[in-house]
Each structure stands twice: as structure tokens, then as C-alpha cells.
Amino acid sequence: MKPGALLEALSETVVGQHAVLESLLHATIAGGHVVLEGPPGLAKTLACRALAGAVGGSFKRVQFTPDLLPSDIVGTRVFDQRSGEFTTVLGPIFANVLLADEINRAPAKVQSALLEGMQERQVTIGPQSFPLPDPFLVTATMNPLDSDGTYALPLAQMDRFLVKLVVGYPSAEEEVTILERFGGAPPPMPTGIASMDDLLRWRDEARAVYLESRLQRYAVDLVRATRAAHPYLDRGASPRATLALAALSRARALCDGRSFVVPDDVRGVAPAVLRHRLAFNYRTLTEHVDPEAVVAELVASVSVP
Amino acid sequence: MRNFALATDRTSVREGEPFHLTISAHVDEEVLELDNVTLPDLTGFESLGDERRCSASARGTDCVEILTLDGTQAGTHTLGPVTLDAVDARSGRASRFATNAVTVTVEGASGLSGIARSLIVGVLVGIAAAALWWGFVRRRRPPAPPKVPPVAVAPPPAAAAPDPASRYRDLVAALEREPSRARALDVRAELRLMAGAGAEETLGDLEARGALRGRPEELAALRAIERAAFCEDSNVERAVREALPYLIS
Numbered sequence: 029m030k031p032g033a034l035l036e037a038l039s040e041t042v043v044g045q046h047a048v049l050e051s052l053l054h055a056t057i058a059g060g061h062v063v064l065e066g067p068p069g070l071a072k073t074l075a076c077r078a079l080a081g082a083v084g085g086s087f088k089r090v091q092f093t094p095d096l097l098p099s100d101i102v103g104t105r106v107f108d109q110r111s112g113e114f115t116t117v118l119g120p121i122f123a124n125v126l127l128a129d130e131i132n133r134a135p136a137k138v139q140s141a142l143l144e145g146m147q148e149r150q151v152t153i154g155p156q157s158f159p160l161p162d163p164f165l166v167t168a169t170m171n172p173l174d175s176d177g178t179y180a181l182p183l184a185q186m187d188r189f190l191v192k193l194v195v196g197y198p199s200a201e202e203e204v205t206i207l208e209r210f211g212g213a214p215p216p217m218p219t220g221i222a223s224m225d226d227l228l229r230w231r232d233e234a235r236a237v238y239l240e241s242r243l244q245r246y247a248v249d250l251v252r253a254t255r256a257a258h259p260y261l262d263r264g265a266s267p268r269a270t271l272a273l274a275a276l277s278r279a280r281a282l283c284d285g286r287s288f289v290v291p292d293d294v295r296g297v298a299p300a301v302l303r304h305r306l307a308f309n310y311r312t313l314t315e316h317v318d319p320e321a322v323v324a325e326l327v328a329s330v331s332v333p
Numbered sequence: 334m335r336n337f338a339l340a341t342d343r344t345s346v347r348e349g350e351p352f353h354l355t356i357s358a359h360v361d362e363e364v365l366e367l368d369n370v371t372l373p374d375l376t377g378f379e380s381l382g383d384e385r386r387c388s389a390s391a392r393g394t395d396c397v398e399i400l401t402l403d404g405t406q407a408g409t410h411t412l413g414p415v416t417l418d419a420v421d422a423r424s425g426r427a428s429r430f431a432t433n434a435v436t437v438t439v440e441g442a443s444g445l446s447g448i449a450r451s452l453i454v455g456v457l458v459g460i461a462a463a464a465l466w467w468g469f470v471r472r473r474r475p476p477a478p479p480k481v482p483p484v485a486v487a488p489p490p491a492a493a494a495p496d497p498a499s500r501y502r503d504l505v506a507a508l509e510r511e512p513s514r515a516r517a518l519d520v521r522a523e524l525r526l527m528a529g530a531g532a533e534e535t536l537g538d539l540e541a542r543g544a545l546r547g548r549p550e551e552l553a554a555l556r557a558i559e560r561a562a563f564c565e566d567s568n569v570e571r572a573v574r575e576a577l578p579y580l581i582s
Contacts (some may be wrong), residue, residue, distance in 0.1 A: 238563075238565040240562075240563045240564075242563075243563060287564070287565065288564040288568075289563065289566075290536070290560075290567055291535045291536070291559075291565050292535045292537040294535065295535045295537065328359060329336055330531065331340070331533055332508060332533055332534060
């Protein structure tokens, strides 16, 4: 089983969005979490659901709301009247793929509970710690349009996501295909295209993909370029971004059937790795500068080895 | 302006040996050419050619200007920055953009250091003086002043000026002799230059902007040499062997 087969299965369910699906697969193989940003109705949830079904893992979805509590995510302890003891009820975070829908609608306390699990790969309920399933992938969605009543994730928390994918509107042709595919009965979701074992094996293979020293330096230069003085940036990316660049480049190379990384791998994944790790200043707002253009400019300014 | 850079294919050349200076720029607008580009001071260099082209890309225009130069003065020269006066599309204000600078070392035509050259000149002058004295002693009263044989100072050898194609062939031949990553990187750099790649452009960028459209052999060669340049150490030799047929063709 090759990762390409999984991508094909996802493409049969989700119309268009090929770059998003590809990046989702790369992040899954690299063992990182993903945040998808885009207006409602662009198949963000469908893509995550299709991925979970295709790899045969458990899938849970949590709709984040302002009244959500941390225990709604991680679980809680309840008193069993028959045994007279407290028992632990595990929350939806105990799944291979967790979809945190509209993550910025829940307050910081709930976001923190989730992000702690993402980082530590375990959660503590009462006196006991519970390891999360392996693989464990959080796919969070954010809607950039309705910002009223939302709680923006701090940069330090956004840094926990390996990539941020921007989901755009489909083309006219793709929209016609959406009508044909989803106009009647809902299409079948892919199931069991790959197994959890396949996913773990791909992860090991991706770690073994060769990253030549000049490309390591290229990844470092890309991240360091974000830290240089810039009219639209207050702060650049951390070394965690460099690690993310390397991991994701390796996953991209593996999906492309290579055992080594080429400059296009590093360049290709850089915007998704960097865009949510940069602190844009007030000038981007006042001068209506597109942050994506700033990221593209930074990435394009670094010499390729 | 998203990208404005200066690059050279050689950081060390001999006097009279041509090299390329590449100015690459990407602008958001669709333009036919870049106006108001101020080239750097080229004192110590002679311009042999200047090739400019702009091509539409997915998000604007990619422009490349390749200057072919040769060094006329030995020494280390800093070229650049190149500047461009334009209106910043984002701010709407007139701005001056500047590239990085590059350093090129020009060695004397003979390839000898200044000290070595001084020594040779000294020896030649010494020989001439000895010949003069010998002629004077042998013919105390010559009917005519002795004819001093002219000291023949060999003119500098005609500077080899390999064109890009022959330089490429030399590099491929060197790679064939020594299938190493360093040689593969040399060939890749030359191929990229021939394909008009900017310093910040990947092979994917070249394909995306159609720079290799209708040039499948070059694309195949670039792919093959990229594999040799970045694959695992244990596979470099094999990757070079597999790349050579694409490079030679």
C-alpha cells in the first residue's frame, strides 16, 4: 500500500482541493496536527472525515462553542452509585482522528486542554494519566469570516499545529462536479483504504528519508528569513518551524516515491508551515496587506541550494 | 516586487575567462521589461553580452537579465547591489529595491600570483643584463654597438573563453570521471543557468513558469542531476551513472 492510493481515495470523495488533501496526507504521515482555515461549506469537515475513514481509524468530532468545558474534550470522573467508586469516562479526544470544528469558538481553557493533549499525547483526568491512541491526529477548523465571539488562538498555541492549510473556493468546473456528486444521495465515504499499521509504517519510512545538508541549511534559512527585520512582521518562526519543515519535506518526498528530499519539497511545504507561526503587525491591517503575499515573498527571497 | 536577487555562476575566474552575472526579479504586475534597473559598477570587467527576458508567471512576471562578463583586472571585486526604482504595488509609494552583492575573484591570466610574476620578471631582467655585460666584455671596442637580443616576454596566452555549451560539456566530462555529489552540483548549477533559473527558483518554479516548455531533454537532465545532487551518499555514484545519458544527450 502506497500513500498515493490514499490520496486517490480522498480525491474521489472531496472534489478539487487537491493541494489541501495532499498537505493533509503529508501532515498525517509526518505525525503532526493540522488547522484548516476557510469559509464554511468548503469540505473541510468532509476531508477530515474521509481521511479518518480511509485509514480505518476511530474518528470523533467536537463542535467548539463558547460554553464548552475542558471535560467535554478530555473526559471526566463520574460517581458510580452501584460500586460506590468514581469511574473515568474518556472524552472524544481519545480517537485516532479528532475534528475540532471551529476551534476558535471555545474559550482559552478548553483550547488549552486540547492543545496539552496534542503536545503531550496524553491527558490527565483526576489523579490518572491516559495515553492517547497512536496515531493521534487533530484536525481543527477555523472560519476567518465571523470573528465576533471568537477566541483567537495565541501564537504559542498555533505553533503546536504542524501546518495551517488555507481552503479556497472551488473552480466553476469543480462546483459542477460537486453538484453531480453531492446533489443526490450522499456519496460513500472511503473506508479501509489503508490501515493504521500502514500509517505507522509510512511514518517510519518518512523519518528515514534523506535530507541532504544543503537542504537542511535551506530549511534553516527559510525560517531565519522570517526573523529578519520586516515592515509587516513583529516576530518570526521558531526552531519548531524548522523541525516541521524537515518532517513535512520528508513526508512529501515519500509520497512522491523518493527516498530523498529535493529543494521543491522544502519550498512546497514552507508556506503551510510558516503562515501560522508569524506575528503580523498592525501595518498589515491598516495597509490591507495580504499575509499570504508576505509569506510567499519571504519564501521566494531565499536562495535555493 | 517579490524577489530581486543577484547571482553569479563563478566566484573565481581567470583574467579573460567569461562568467555570468544573473539578475532575477519577480514582480506582481504584468510587464514586458523592467525599467529603471541600475547596474553595478563594472570597473575591472568587460561586458561580452547582455541577455534580458521577461515571462509571465502565475502571479505576475519573472524577469531575468544575464550579463556575460570577463575580468580584466586581477583582484577581488564586489559587484552590486543592483538597484531598481519602482512603485511598490502594496504601498503605492515610489521605492528603491536593491539586490544582494556578489564577490568575484579574478586571477591573473597566467594563473600565477603577483609574487611569482615578479620573480619571473626579475629573472628575465637578470638574464638580459647578463647578456648585455657578456657582449660588452667580449667586444671591448665593437665597430657598432652590440645588439642586445630582445628579451622575449611571452604574451599572455589567449584567454580561453569557453561558451556555455563547452563549459557544460567539460563539467559533464568531469562528472563522468569523478561521479561525486560536488561534481553533480556543478553540473546542476550550469544546467540551471542555461535554463535561466533565478537563484531563488526551484525546478518546480521553472516548470510552473513554463521556462522549460518544449525543452523536454533539459527538463529530464535537470531532474536526473537533481536526484544525483541530493540523494543519499550511498546512491550518489549510481544516480550519477543513471543521469549521465540524460546529460550527454
